[in-house]
Amino acid sequence: MSLKNDRSPLPLRALQVFESASRFQNFTTAGGELGITQSAVSRKIAELEAILGTQLFRRSGPNLSLTPQGKALAMRVTYALGDLRRACAEVQPTKGSSIVTLSMLPSVAAKWLAPRLGLFTDLHPNIDLRISASRDLVDLNAAQIDGAIRYGTGRWPGLAAVWLGAETVCPVCASSIVEKFAITTPADLLKAPLLHADIAEDWAAWFSAVGLEEPKVPRGPKLGDDTAILQAALSGQGIALGRSQLVADDLQAGRLIAPFDVKLDASFSYWFVSASDPSKNLVTVRDWIVQEFA
Structure with a gap:
């Protein structure tokens, strides 16, 4: 299959797997989020690379990073899937799940948050928590991110920062x-x-x-x-x-x-950052993260 014209069928599952892998930059963690194995993630990425005719990830031992082509695709796919999720949420009954999207470092997502996701889901089953893992300092408004766990001094203009902990x-x-x-x-x-x-x-x-x-x-x-x-x-x-x-x-x-x-x-601390008027669900997520750090 190729994507040379607008009528070509999109490899939607492969793009979904790529979007998760690009956020975590770790096939095992992405597989955990999607409920599939690490090898299944690897196969889907290889399938997508074959379709597009370009390499999306660089692999060097345990280290995984996006190529320039992978970064460009990840940005577009993340926004597209985010729009689809929001569209689906808009047509669901109001008592259905509510999406909260957080940004954080891949290491924090994989080593701190991932082992605790089950605890959060058990406590708050109606909140659909989504993670955007990136080493870049994401613009929350431009990327349509609700909040973030950041590592720094606590000074980010225009954002409210709650101290989580030092290390x-x-x-x-x-x-x-x-x-x-x-x-x-x-x-x-x-x-x-x-x-x-x-x-x-x-x-x-x-x-x-x-x-x-x-x-x-x-x-x-x-x-x-x-x-x-x-x-x-x-x-x-x-x-x-x-x-x-x-x-x-x-x-x-x-x-x-x-x-x-x-x-x-350490020179820096962890902070939870968001707009100054967070939603009720984001406050719930923030308070849970504060408690887990404590």
Whole structure:
């Protein structure tokens, strides 16, 4: 099938799967949202790429990102599907579900929100919560987003910001890494592969906090998204500087361990932002998120 004219049938299911995958930039999380497997998501994306004759995602190990063509398509598809959802909501009885759309970082969506979605649905079955995951600072009005979880200083002109919580940063890894490199002191971390991120709290700052001044920090993979960094740590690829809000569940479940107690205070905090006059449903979502962060 090709899309060379306006009468060509649209691959609607593949576009729906692409829209979810583009928001999360993670096939497993997208599959969870859609109720299908990761491999099914991958097949649909491959099908859409074949139809369009262009690559939509770049794949580099655990890291997934949109190509320029993928970004352009994602923007249009997100708006189109949003319009369709709103059109459907408008013709439903008023007692039906109400859509609330939130924007947040892919890492927050995958590591913090996704494990809690069932709790929210159980408490508020009449609110249809939709997530737009993006590393870009989304214009809420232009993108027709109701609210957002943002990571920053709390100052966004024209928006009301409610503080959710701060966080700390410390080394985390799989237990196999500790055993493999016989890690017993902070200096032992220099023997292991270190994973690097684009956050202000870097390895040099952490080693300085434990008294190792100007250590020769080994170079290692730098992954821009925390989801990819933590997945690499979970699979035993190295040691990451984990942000406490994103690694709490993995630490509690024993999937990751924190070899040392020394933590850095993060430069930024999490905030819930919205217009100054949020809807009743958005207030419900906001209050639930505030409670979960607390």
